[in-house]
Amino acid sequence: MAQIGKDRLRLSDLPAGETRAFVIEPDASERAAIAADLGILGLRKLRLEGRLIPDGKRDWRLEAVLGATVVQACVVTLDPVSTRIDEAVKRRYSANPPEVPEATEVEMPEDDTVEPLPETLELGAVMREALALALPPFPRKDGIPPVEARFTESGAEPLTDDDVKPFAGLAELRDKLARDKD
Numbered sequence: 001m002a003q004i005g006k007d008r009l010r011l012s013d014l015p016a017g018e019t020r021a022f023v024i025e026p027d028a029s030e031r032a033a034i035a036a037d038l039g040i041l042g043l044r045k046l047r048l049e050g051r052l053i054p055d056g057k058r059d060w061r062l063e064a065v066l067g068a069t070v071v072q073a074c075v076v077t078l079d080p081v082s083t084r085i086d087e088a089v090k091r092r093y094s095a096n097p098p099e100v101p102e103a104t105e106v107e108m109p110e111d112d113t114v115e116p117l118p119e120t121l122e123l124g125a126v127m128r129e130a131l132a133l134a135l136p137p138f139p140r141k142d143g144i145p146p147v148e149a150r151f152t153e154s155g156a157e158p159l160t161d162d163d164v165k166p167f168a169g170l171a172e173l174r175d176k177l178a179r180d181k182d
Contacts, residue, residue, distance in 0.1 A: 007122060007123040007125075008120055008124075009052070009120065010120050011117065011120075011121055016057070019051050021050070021051045022048075022051065024048040024124060025046065025048075026124070026127075034046065038128075038135065040072045040073075041072055041080055042070070042071035043069070043070055043071070044071065045067065046131065047067045047068070048064050048066050048123065049067075050062060050089065051064070055092065059093060059117065060117070061090075061093075062090065062093070063088075064088075064126075065087070065089065066086070066087045066088075066089050066131060067086050068085040068131055069083070070083050071083075072136065073139070074141040075138045075139060076140060077144060079141050081139040081140065081141050085131070085134045085135075087130060087134040092115065093117045094114050094117055095117045
């Protein structure tokens with residue numbers, strides 16, 4: 001499997017009709033910079049391996065696997081938490097992508113992997129984006145139970161999860177109405 005440049009490809013320079021394999025594996029200093037950019041404690045391993053597949057005359061399809069071992073702070077204790085990530089990465093680069101209407105609210109397209117065909121494809125940027133999307137949003141150290149936080153004004157009774165459920169008091173109301181009838 002051939003590595004294509006460092007991490008940039010001019011798609012117009014690739015032979016039409018030929019699938020190209022790639023491997024991107026940043027060294028320790030590059031992983032440290034990516035970890036700092038993502039606001040995580042560390043990045044022990046990082047690899048994007050895949051292929052670019054011609055899709056019609058000018059379009060390309062990227063199919064890859066992202067593998068990483070990330071270290072993040074536990075959301076409860078702030079202790080380091082290591083997580084292994086193995087994620088499929090798919091992108092379609094189209095010379096004629098669907099138009100996105102300009103409005104304050106738009107519906108998500110059915111295929112959210114389609115992107116405009118770039119002049120230069122930065123595989124490192126694809127890798128960093130896929131990693132950012134795959135990071136656990138609330139890493140928690142093993143054995144740490146959920147924390148229940150209650151906030152209220154001083155002197156007031158804090159609300160619990162049961163208090164804000166719309167049907168939580170129906171059984172109590174039913175029983176009260178039954179008692180009042182008797």
